[in-house]
Amino acid sequence: MKIGKSFYWLLGLAILNTIIATNPSLKDNTVFIRLALTCGIVILVCFIWARLSLSGVTVFRNTRELRQQVGQFFVERIDIINQSSLSKVWIKITDCSDLPGSEVTRIISSIKPHSSKSYSSNTLLEHRGTFHLGPTELTSGDIFGVFTYTKRIEAQSSLMVLPYMTDLSIFPVPYGVLPGGKALRQKTTEVTPFSSGVREFLPGDPLRRIHWPTSAKKQKIIVKEFEKDPVSEVWIFLDAREGIHSKLTDEKLPQKSSESFFWMGFRPKFELPPSSLEYAVSAVASIAKYYLDQKREVGLAVSGQHQSIITPERGVRQLEKILNTLSLLGSKGSESLVFLIAQRLNSLIKGSTIVLITTIVDNELLDLCAQLIKRDLMVVVVKVNSTSFGGVKSSTDNEDKLLLLGLVVINIAYGDDLKLALEKANLQIKLRPI
Secondary structure, three states, X not given: OEEOHHHHHHHHHHHHHHHHHOOOOOOOOHHHHHHHHHHHHHHHHHHHHHHHOOOOEEEEEEOOOOEEEOOOEEEEEEEEXXXXXXXXXXXXXXXXXXXXXXXXXXXXXXXXXXXXXXXXXXXXXXXXXXXXXXXXXXXXXXXXOOEEEEEEEOOOOEEEEEOOOOOOOOOOOOOOOOOOOOOOOOEEOOOOOOEEEEEEOOOOOOHHHEOHHHHHHHOOOEEEEEEOOOOOOEEEEEOOEOOOOOEOOHHHOOOOOXXXXXXXXXXXXXXXXXXXXXXXXXXXXXXXXXXXXXXXXXXXXXXOOOEEEEEEEOOHHHHHHHHHHXXXXXXXXXXXXHHHHXXXXXXXXXXXXXXXXXXXXXXHHHHHHHHHHHOOOEEEEEEEOHHHHOOOXXXXXXXXXXXXXXXXXXXEOOOOOHHHHHHOHHHHHHHOOO
C-alpha cells in the first residue's frame, strides 16, 4: 500500500479543522467538526477502496509461440479478469519482464464485475537469449489518489529468442559424397543404408529398428545397429573468444528514422544489432540451416562461456540443437579457434567442408588452414570485419594470405546484407580451377 499526495492534503485539512473546532473563542464549531469528520471518513473509505481494488483480479499472458527468432514480432495477449462482484475503476499493468523492447505500462479502465478486458502487446525481437515473461505488476486504488495498492504476479513462462537466420539460395558445398568410400565404423542413432549388426532391444529403441526375422528366430526382440554412411560432413567452427569481438556504442550509431516505430500495422525493416558477435552468430545459423536443408550432416564447435561440441547429424532436431546453443552464446570464451579445430582434426572426414567464422586471421590459424587443405578438406573462412564495429585493426591479420592458399574467404562488415554477403562465396568457387 502506497500513500499518495492527496492523503496529506486530506490529513492536513482534517487536522486544521480539528484545531479550529477546539478553539474556545469560536462560538459555533459545528461546520469545522463536520469538515474534520468528512476528511477522516474520506480517508477511511479510500483505504478500504484501495484494499479491495485488486481483489479477485487475475492476469493471464497468452502467446502462441515460446520459441521465435530475432527479427520477428512477438505478439502477446494480456487478459485481465475481474472475478469479484465489484467494478474496477482503473488498473495499471506494468510489465517487469527482462524482454528488451516490451511495452512497459498500460492502463485499463472500467472493468465490470465478472468480466474481462484484454489487449495485445507487439515486441520486435532484437536480442537472442531466454527471457522471462514477467513478473507483472497490477496497480490500482481509489479515484482520489489517496492510496494505491500493488499486486505482483510472478512469471510463469519464458521466451527463447533464437538467432536471426536468412535463407541462403546457394553456398559452397562439399566436394562430393565420396563414392566407393569405406564405412566409417561410427555408430549412429539414425537409420542409414549401412547396417553393422544386431543386438537385443533396449528401452528407448524405436520400433522401426526391430529386425523381425531375427527376433522370431531368437524368441526375443532384436534391433538393427547402423553406422554412418560415408558422406562428407560439414563442420562449423565459431571463434567466440573474449576480446576479439566489438560492438558499436549508441553514440556511434546512425539516427533511425521515426518511421521505424510500429504504427498502424507498419512493421519496420529489421537490422542486426551493431555487434560483430551477432553477425557471426547469425552467419552460423544461416549456414547451418542451408546445409541441413541440403540433407548434409552438420556439426558445430564453439567456445563461449563453456565449450560446446555438437557432433554432425541431419534433420530438424540438429538445427534446434544448434540454435539453442547459439541463442545463449556470449563472447566470453578462453579457447582459441585453432584449439577447437585441433581437437577435432583427426576425426574430420576427407572431403568434408570446414567453415571458420572469426574476426581475425593470425599466423596459427593460417598454418592450420594449410594443414586442412593438405587433408583434402574444403575450407571456407567467414571473416567479420571488427573494425566496422568500432574495433581496432589487428597487425597480425593474414586475410590476403588466405586467398593465396586458394581458400574461399567471405567478408562481412556492419550494415551488410547477410544473405548477399554469404552468397557471394559461390562466385569464388566457380573461379577456382577444378
